[in-house]
Amino acid sequence: MRSIAAWLALALLTAFPVYSQPVETARDLEIIDNWVIFSDNDATRMGWVPDGSGRLFVTTMRGKVLVVVNGVLQPTPFISESFTQGHDQQGLLGMAFDPDFANNHYVYFFAAMPGYTLQIFRYTDVGGVGVNRTVIVDGLQAGVLDYDGGGMTFGPDGMLYFGVGNLHGSRGEDVLTSAAGKIHRVRPDGTVPTDNPFYDGPGPNVDSIWAQGFCNLYGLVFQPGTGRLWANASSPENLQIFSVSPGDHGGWPHYNYRRPAGYLSPVYSYIPANFDDSPLTSTGAVRQNGVATFTLLGDSVDSYWYRKGTRILIRDVEEPSFNGDFYVTGHPSPQSFTVVQPEPDAVSGGGQLRRWPQGEFVMGGMFYTGTRFPTSYSGNYLYTDFRGMLHRIRFAADGSMANEDVIMNYETGGGFVDVNEGPDGALYVLSYYGGINRITPVPGGQALIVSPSDLVIPEGGTQTVMVSLAMPPAVDVWVKVAVQGGDGDLSVVDGASLRFTIENWSVPQFVTLGAAQDADADVEHASFTFTPTQDFPVVTVHARTEEDEVPEEPATDGGIAGDAGSEFDAGTLEDAGTLEDAGTVEDAGTLDDAGTVEDAGTQVDAGAVVDAGSSKDGGTVPVHLEDESGGCSAGATALPGVLAWWLLAGLEWRPRRARRS
Numbered sequence: 267m268r269s270i271a272a273w274l275a276l277a278l279l280t281a282f283p284v285y286s287q288p289v290e291t292a293r294d295l296e297i298i299d300n301w302v303i304f305s306d307n308d309a310t311r312m313g314w315v316p317d318g319s320g321r322l323f324v325t326t327m328r329g330k331v332l333v334v335v336n337g338v339l340q341p342t343p344f345i346s347e348s349f350t351q352g353h354d355q356q357g358l359l360g361m362a363f364d365p366d367f368a369n370n371h372y373v374y375f376f377a378a379m380p381g382y383t384l385q386i387f388r389y390t391d392v393g394g395v396g397v398n399r400t401v402i403v404d405g406l407q408a409g410v411l412d413y414d415g416g417g418m419t420f421g422p423d424g425m426l427y428f429g430v431g432n433l434h435g436s437r438g439e440d441v442l443t444s445a446a447g448k449i450h451r452v453r454p455d456g457t458v459p460t461d462n463p464f465y466d467g468p469g470p471n472v473d474s475i476w477a478q479g480f481c482n483l484y485g486l487v488f489q490p491g492t493g494r495l496w497a498n499a500s501s502p503e504n505l506q507i508f509s510v511s512p513g514d515h516g517g518w519p520h521y522n523y524r525r526p527a528g529y530l531s532p533v534y535s536y537i538p539a540n541f542d543d544s545p546l547t548s549t550g551a552v553r554q555n556g557v558a559t560f561t562l563l564g565d566s567v568d569s570y571w572y573r574k575g576t577r578i579l580i581r582d583v584e585e586p587s588f589n590g591d592f593y594v595t596g597h598p599s600p601q602s603f604t605v606v607q608p609e610p611d612a613v614s615g616g617g618q619l620r621r622w623p624q625g626e627f628v629m630g631g632m633f634y635t636g637t638r639f640p641t642s643y644s645g646n647y648l649y650t651d652f653r654g655m656l657h658r659i660r661f662a663a664d665g666s667m668a669n670e671d672v673i674m675n676y677e678t679g680g681g682f683v684d685v686n687e688g689p690d691g692a693l694y695v696l697s698y699y700g701g702i703n704r705i706t707p708v709p710g711g712q713a714l715i716v717s718p719s720d721l722v723i724p725e726g727g728t729q730t731v732m733v734s735l736a737m738p739p740a741v742d743v744w745v746k747v748a749v750q751g752g753d754g755d756l757s758v759v760d761g762a763s764l765r766f767t768i769e770n771w772s773v774p775q776f777v778t779l780g781a782a783q784d785a786d787a788d789v790e791h792a793s794f795t796f797t798p799t800q801d802f803p804v805v806t807v808h809a810r811t812e813e814d815e816v817p818e819e820p821a822t823d824g825g826i827a828g829d830a831g832s833e834f835d836a837g838t839l840e841d842a843g844t845l846e847d848a849g850t851v852e853d854a855g856t857l858d859d860a861g862t863v864e865d866a867g868t869q870v871d872a873g874a875v876v877d878a879g880s881s882k883d884g885g886t887v888p889v890h891l892e893d894e895s896g897g898c899s900a901g902a903t904a905l906p907g908v909l910a911w912w913l914l915a916g917l918e919w920r921p922r923r924a925r926r927s
Contacts, residue, residue, distance in 0.1 A: 292740060293708065299772070302337055304339050307700045308328055308357070308698065309684075310416070311359075313361055314688060315367075316363050320335055321334070325375065329357065330346050331345045331346075331375075331396070333394070337704075340419035342394070356378050357378055358375055359414060361376060362418045362420055362426065365420050374426065376416050384403075387400060389401055401456075402426070402451075407446065410433065412435065412500075412627070415428070416428075417497065418431035420492055423460065427450065430448055430486070431446065432519070433445060435502055442471040443470045447518055451488070462476055464476075477515070478514075479530070480518055483497055483498070484498055484628065494511060496533075496631060498649055501518060503537075504537065506535040507659070510530065516532075517729065534573055536621070542621050544562050544618060544619050546580075546616060547615055550563070553612045557606060562602065562603075569601055572619070574596065576593065577591060577593055577670060578593075579591050583617035584617070585612050587612065588614055590741075591742050608744045608763045608799070623677065625651025625672075629652055629682060633645060633647055634687060639691065643707075643803070650684060650696075650774065652681055652683065653677045654678060654681060655676070656682060657673070658673045674705065682695055683698045692704055718807070719805070720808045721807070724781065724814050729778075730779075739771055739800065742767050743771075745763070747761065752790045755781055756790055756811065758794065760777070777796075779809060788813065790810065791808070791809070794807040
C-alpha cells in the first residue's frame with residue numbers, strides 16, 4: 267500500500283477540489299461513523315470469524331491482526347507479524363477463513379515479505395490467538411505494494427484463489443511463465459491442482475495460474491449461485507470489475523477499454539480520480555419509443571468508456587427534456603450509447619455528458635445475502651474505492667448489470683479498503699486510516715406518495731390523482747401510469763409519464779383518470795399502477811365507474827315487479843302501486859293525481875302544493891315562484907308540505923341510486 271498513501275497525497279492536492287458527487291450518501295442508509303476506532307492507521311482487510319463468536323478480525327499493514335467484539339477493540343491481537351522494513355515495502359494484504367474453520371480453525375494471510383517476495387501462510391485459532399504459522403505459498407516475486415495484489419478467497423470447490431498484481435503498474439510482459447497479473451488457484455495446503463487451465467507439469471508455465479490479464483487484483487469474491495469469481499482490478503488508466511471463469515484473459519496490458527473477441531470484458535469500469543466531460547454532436551440526441559440515443563463528438567471518445575449501468579449526467583442539450591441523470595443501457599455504435607427516457611419522441615443535439623468522480627483505486631467487494639436491508643439489496647455487489655466511496659451494482663432479472671451507484675461518498679480522505687456483511691445483516695466499511703463505519707437501512711426509504719388510492723369516476727367524467735416522492739432522488743425518477751381492467755372504459759387521460767428530479771421531487775404532479783360514456787349500466791372496475799424507474803415499490807390505485815343509466819324496467823304483467831307486481835303497473839310503486847297511478851306517488855298515489863302531491867294530492871290541483879295546495883295559489887312560496895296568486899300570507903301550513911315533498915323526493919331518489927351502485 268506504499269504508493270497508495272504517497273500517490274493519494276499528490277492526488278488530493280491536484281484532483282478537482284470543486285467537483286464532487288451530487289449525493290454524498292444514499293438517503294436510504296443510516297451510518298454510524300467510527301463504530302470502531304483503532305490507532306493503527308494502516309488497515310487492509312477485515313472478516314467475521316465464521317464460528318458464531320461475533321469476532322471481527324482486522325489486518326494491518328504492519329502485521330497485527332486486531333480483534334473486535336461487539337464494537338470494542340480487544341487488547342490482545344490474533345497475531346503480531348513484524349514487518350520491520352516499514353509498511354512501504356512489506357505488509358499484510360489479504361485474509362481468508364478456511365471453509366472448514368469450525369473443525370480446523372485455519373486463517374490464511376497474504377503478505378508482501380522482506381526481499382520483495384509474496385507469501386501465503388496460515389495460523390490456527392487456539393483460544394482466540396493464532397498459533398502454528400504454516401507457509402502455504404512462497405517465493406512469488408513482489409513489487410510496489412499498490413500492485414502486489416492481495417485479493418484472496420476460497421471457492422465453492424474448496425480451492426484457495428489469490429491475485430498477484432502486475433507488481434509495478436507498468437505494461438509488463440504478458441506471459442504464462444510469470445505469476446504477475448494473474449489469478450491463481452491452489453489447494454488449501456498450497457499444492458497445485460492438475461486441472462488448472464494452464465497446468466503443464468514440468469513445462470515452463472506457472473501451474474497455479476487460473477486466469478490472466480489483470481493489472482492489480484485487490485478484491486476477489488465468488489458470486490453466490492453462479493460459481494463465478496468476481497475480481498476488482500486497478501490500473502493507472504482504468505478501474506474494472508470482472509466476472510471471471512477459468513482461462514479468461516482480462517486484456518491487460520494490451521487492452522483497457524474495448525477488447526477484441528477472445529478477451530474478457532469487464533462488467534463495469536470507471537476512470538480513476540477524475541470526472542470527465544464529453545460533448546455531443548449537433549444532432550446527437552434522438553429519442554424514440556422511450557429510448558434516447560446520444561452520439562459523442564469526435565473519434566477519440568469511445569462510448570464504451572461508459573459501460574452498461576454507468577450513471578451519467580446529460581446537460582445543456584437544446585431540447586431540455588433530454589437533460590438529467592440516467593443509466594447507460596446499451597451501445598449502438600462506438601460513439602453512441604442509449605438511456606431510458608419515457609418522454610415523447612424528439613430530436614436535438616449539443617450539450618454534453620458528464621460522469622462524476624467514482625474513485626481512484628478499487629479495493630475489496632462482497633455480495634449482499636442478508637435480510638436486514640430491503641429485498642432490492644439482495645444479491646447486489648458492493649465494493650469500496652480508496653478515495654472514500656462505497657459502490658453498489660444492481661442486476662436485471664436476466665442477471666445482467668442494471669445500474670451502478672456510489673451510495674456512500676466520503677471523498678477524498680475516506681481510505682475505504684474493504685466492506686463486509688456482519689452477522690446482524692448490517693454493512694461494515696473499513697478505512698485504511700483506522701476506523702470502521704456501520705451501515706443500516708433507513709426505515710421506510712424512498713417511496714411514491716399517491717393520493718387518493720381508491721376513487722369513483724363518474725361516467726363521462728374524470729378524477730385527479732396527486733403524485734410525489736417521499737425523499738429527494740439520487741437520479742431522475744420517471745413514473746409510468748398504466749391501467750389494468752375496466753373493459754376499456756377507464757383510462758389515463760393525462761399524466762401517463764411523470765418525471766421527478768432533485769428539484770421537484772416534493773411538488774405534487776397530477777394524473778387525470780377518466781371514465782368513458784357507455785350505453786350500459788354496468789359498474790366497471792380497474793387498477794392503475796404507478797411504476798417508478800427505480801427499485802422502490804409500485805403503487806396501485808383502484809377505481810370504479812359511477813354509471814348514469816337506469817336499468818331497463820323488469821318484465822311486466824303480473825310479476826312481482828311488473829303489472830300486478832310490487833313496483834310497476836299494479837305493483838306497489840306504479841299504477842296500483844304505492845308510487846305511481848294508483849299508488850302513493852302518481853295518479854291515485856300519494857304524489858300524483860289522487861295522491862298527496864299532484865292532482866288530488868297534497869301538491870298538485872287539490873293538493874297542498876299546487877293550485878289548492880300549500881305551494882301554489884294559496885301556498886307559502888314567494889310570488890315569483892308561484893303559478894297563480896299565492897304568497898307568504900297563505901298561512902303556515904306550507905312548511906310541513908314542503909318538508910314532506912323533500913322527504914318523499916329523497917325516498918324516490920335513494921332507491922334509484924341504490925340500483926346504480
